[in-house]
Amino acid sequence: MIAHGHVPVLLEEALAFLDAGRAGTYIDATLGLGGHSVEILRRNPGASVVGFDRDETSLREARKGLAEYADRVRLYHADFRDLPEDEIDFASVRGVLLDLGISSFQLDSPERGFSFNANGPLDMRMDRRTKTTAARVLEKYSEPKLAEMLRRYGELPHTRRLAREIVTRRKLRPFETTEELRRLVEEIYRWRPQKGKIHPAAKVFQALRIEINNELEGLAEFLERMAVLARPGTRFVVIAFHSLEDRIIKRTFAALSASGESAPRMKALTRKPVTASEAEVRANSRARSAKLRAAERV
Ligand SMILES: C[S@@+](CC[C@H](N)C(=O)[O-])C[C@H]1O[C@@H](n2cnc3c(N)ncnc32)[C@H](O)[C@@H]1O
Structure with a gap:
């Protein structure tokens, strides 16, 4: 369902890199209106979603949009950087999605x-x-x-x-x-x-x-923490909308994929960031600056 004319950015690419057809839990760290999550749930009856948003209004809208799948959804009004690790069964987590920044819903609300x-x-x-x-x-x-x-x-x-x-x-x-x-x-x-x-x-x-x-602080640390908690095979997909953010993601994935004192925790799945097709940009100008990077816990 697409509420408020909201179109999720790089939807097919994100779902493909998450390998979202697998049964299990997907963490949507930046739920927004739930555009990506609703597609995960709709296409995969074996999927459940744990969603975060620190915007209460967005979360309320997302809850309505996801109502049909309520029994497979758990939502938190929280900053994903405060993710309550004890409440999540990481053995069942297959993917973690971060679609950073603000949503068109927020941007289009003048107040x-x-x-x-x-x-x-x-x-x-x-x-x-x-x-x-x-x-x-x-x-x-x-x-x-x-x-x-x-x-x-x-x-x-x-x-x-x-x-x-x-x-x-x-x-x-x-x-x-x-x-x-x-x-x-x-x-x-x-x-x-x-x-x-x-x-x-x-x-x-x-x-x-x-x-x-405080958008950039703690982003790298969040991914590092998730890389420790996640089990092998868990996919990470991050969509960034400006170079400052993308640089942090690129460096963090590179550091986690490198062999240092300990074995690498991740394998990068994208060497260069994936960007939106011309057709997507034509249909949704917000997609113009989107850069998607993906990695897998090894
Ligand atoms: C680009 S939108 C996500 C859109 C969503 N993927 C969709 O298709 O509906 C980003 C959302 O993440 C939320 N957000 C940004 N930073 C956050 C953080 N640190 N913790 C929790 N939510 C955050 C924003 O409030 C916004 O609603």
């Missing part, structure tokens, strides 16, 4: 503040229990801290200038809406829409989102 294309409050929290919002970061961070965050997570030029302007303007009036921030970014980067050019606000919003949701 969440993820999108610079729609006006809304500067929130950007995936989990509303988190204290820090984008507005708070823009209000509280020092100029150097803002510049460093924008450079590191947005991979943008001129971040010192942008940070300086943020600090100057917030003294007059705090930033409250996505539109206010977008306008400032357009001014600083002298934005003129051009075919094939990415709006600089996309990068600024990305940087804020990564910072607020």
